[in-house]
Amino acid sequence: MTNPIVADSAEASEAALSSVDLTSSGFDSTQARRQSLVILKRFMRHRAAMVSLAIFVLLFLIAFVGGALWKYSYTYEDTTGGGRYLPPSGQHPFGTDALAADNMAQVLRGTQFSLLIALVVAFLATTLGVVLGAIAGFYRGWVDSLVSRFTDLVLVIPPVVLAGVLSRNAIGGGGSNWYLIAIYLGITSWMSVCRVIRGMVLSLREKEFVEAARALGGSAPRLIFRHILPNTLDVIIVNATIAVSQAVLAEAALSFIGLGVHPPDTSLGLLIEKNQNEISLHPWLFWFPFVFIVLISLSVNFIGDGLRDAFDPRQKRVRA
């Protein structure tokens, strides 16, 4: 892995970091070795993760800024009669569909919704999982039994089906329902985070520093949020990134079987569902949403991988 390009970029990033340090707080040798900075440096040396981060940010900009600036609206249809199934061209970079609507406008709109839903789902699932897991692990006893049994209970229902059943009543209303889909997916995907955090909190609460904090009179919320949860931050962050990529796929699957986002809103899953039979005749209608969905999910997965390696480099080639 001693590729000169990688080495260069790593040195460059280090130089950038240390220059920030120098300007912000003056030179301090302890400052330079702060844990978060070490992790950040490791992350920035992870080539795939950095490229993925750039792609993800770029996708975000393309979807939101590009979608707002693009000359066609996602609801635009060429009603003059022509313009159906145009292959990609300068006028329509992603071609047009059966209704002569601009495919790029739709893909950008779909990407916006997929990203929004994924972020909301990841936030909800992580928050729910961390809070429930921390409470269960910290209080133990009947609280723990209650939370754990409830987790087991939710786990016996396939998540996509659970979210689909929930979102059934959102469909009737029509109109904008993306946030409902996000909420439903969020409250059906917190279980694995909850289990992991519970396990970590169970062992952390017995550590000396927690005991010391308790002896000093720290309240339970203070112990949990100030002393215990910061020590699980690495797991939380990595799980949150995984949750984002899984949410993108789950939302797409839900929309694909017709229980997710509904017209007039659109999402990448819905676009692929709509165009699934066009793959041989009008391939651009299938491949553009597909590429966007895979790019989102792949880049987030790589970011998660890089974060995990940065937090816990035991298994990996990345060194601090």
Place this chain on the structure above:
Amino acid sequence: MFRYIVRRVLISIPVLVLASFLCFCLVTAMGDPLGEWKTTKPRTPDAVAAEEHVIGYDKPFFPRYGNWAVNFVEGNWNRDVTPGSDLAPVKKTLGSALWVTVKLVLIAELIAIIIGVIIGVIGAVRQYSVFDYSITGIAFTLFSMPLFCIAIMLKAGGIQFNNWLSSIGADRWITTAGPPPGGFSGGIGHLIFQYTGAYLLPVLCLLAIEFALYARFQRGSMLDVLNADYVRTAQAKGLSQARVTLRHAFRNALIPVVTVASLNVGALFSGAVITETVFDWQGMGVVIVKAVENVEPWMVLGWLMVTAVFIIVFNLIADIIYAFLDPRIRLD
């Protein structure tokens, strides 16, 4: 072991009861099952009341649940409720659908575990080799792809392959819609031809996702184990590398994979929903999608209960396998 299994089965009964209540709440949240029927034509209050009585929706929430639960335990799983449609009985529909899905899912899952575990072990033993990099890359990409996209691409590929077969004068082999028709119309060769053609694409589709998952987990856990002290001890004792890898490391590295496999049964059913929708198999997936779309409370409930039993059974099997893999785990 036997006592443990009996105890686990007994414990799972309250879990199932609670799950059924949770599912009942969910199903109620789906909305009024007669909603669409009411709006298609003006209905008299009498007709609505009569229909509500027929489907059991004239009772309030809790008696309705009690009624359903008692009937369910007695084996009367009710039927579709939307008036006018051909009212499918829940039990019979689910029975035939389950058989279709289980065959598909079990074949795919078994192959996925075997291939995934083998590839994961090789990837870990030959860490950072070309094989490791390419397999990790493929697994990562497959892992990030929506299942239905893989299904759609496989379907398109299958049709093209069929066209090519036709063009060289052979029979069309791949079936892209529905399971094999069954029956013994041709010889055994014809039967094999028919079954492989029908199963190939859906199995490949589920396989693509699942094998990537197992390969990733197996590689990770194998790496953990290979770096453990007792493996170094075994090597220091002078055992052959093959023996160390297979007897000492592999066995322990399987435990996390068993956990993933058992937790994955639910996801597998979700995956079957997609695969069956694309390839038009009349399995559990198609049943649940249709039932949710038409707001069929009893069908959805029955479906959720059958799946719940499946997931609980697989968790139990996983716990039994732990005990075989790791003698320190005592079940009794």
